[in-house]
Amino acid sequence: MAAAGQSADNRAMWFFRRRRPEAATQLPGPSFGEWALRSFASDEPVPGMTFARLEQVCSNAASLLCGAAYAEPEAARDAAPSDATLAEEASLMARRTADGFKAALADRDNAVLAWPWDHLATRLAWQATRNEATLERDLGDGLWQISALYALRHREQLQHVLSLWDQVASGVLTGAQSRRPSLERMGREALAAYRSGVVSLSAGHP
Numbered sequence: 001m002a003a004a005g006q007s008a009d010n011r012a013m014w015f016f017r018r019r020r021p022e023a024a025t026q027l028p029g030p031s032f033g034e035w036a037l038r039s040f041a042s043d044e045p046v047p048g049m050t051f052a053r054l055e056q057v058c059s060n061a062a063s064l065l066c067g068a069a070y071a072e073p074e075a076a077r078d079a080a081p082s083d084a085t086l087a088e089e090a091s092l093m094a095r096r097t098a099d100g101f102k103a104a105l106a107d108r109d110n111a112v113l114a115w116p117w118d119h120l121a122t123r124l125a126w127q128a129t130r131n132e133a134t135l136e137r138d139l140g141d142g143l144w145q146i147s148a149l150y151a152l153r154h155r156e157q158l159q160h161v162l163s164l165w166d167q168v169a170s171g172v173l174t175g176a177q178s179r180r181p182s183l184e185r186m187g188r189e190a191l192a193a194y195r196s197g198v199v200s201l202s203a204g205h206p
Contacts, residue, residue, distance in 0.1 A: 033144025034137045035194050036061040046136045055125040062117035062143045067187025069151030070158050076148035090149035093120050094157055
């Protein structure tokens with residue numbers, strides 16, 4: 001178990017330390033993952049966050065990113081790198097989600113349900129703070145790329161998760177909004193908002 005945990009930690013550390021030769025060709029402005037991360041961070045600088053706060057922000061951003069990746073598989077394919085390390089991170093995310101849901105079903109009174117984006121957020125936030133690698137672009141890219149790989153390779157699991165989340169959110173938010181909550185819809189709308197912002201930026205608009 002210790003060896004497996006160490007191997008997983010090494011994979012996450014590798015993500016934050018790897019060189020990014022594609023950075024020079026990136027469009028101006030934040031990537032989609034960074035944009036989502038900043039949206040939930042508001043005006044609070046990510047590098048100065050406590051682990052608990054960073055984990056919360058990452059979880060909120062990742063939930064939206066998972067919804068977007070599920071809603072638009074083509075966007076997920078564009079974001080998903082051909083990278084065995086990140087693919088294993090997505091698989092780990094799926095395994096932890098499956099194990100967590102089984103535990104919750106086996107002990108409904110005591111088990112706490114953890115969503116896949118919670119697992120991803122905890123892992124990346126912990127590694128980022130541990131390695132002092134809390135750059136918004138790197139962390140946002142990690143959330144988006146792994147979410148995209150997860151959505152593509154474990155689509156059926158994500159479909160069930162999103163459906164359950166919608167049901168839970170509907171129960172919590174009854175009467176608070178006109179439309180039924182849907183991470184798939186919110187993810188699609190977030191992608192549209194992001195693309196609109198990128199187009200405006202590249203066109204020189206404020």
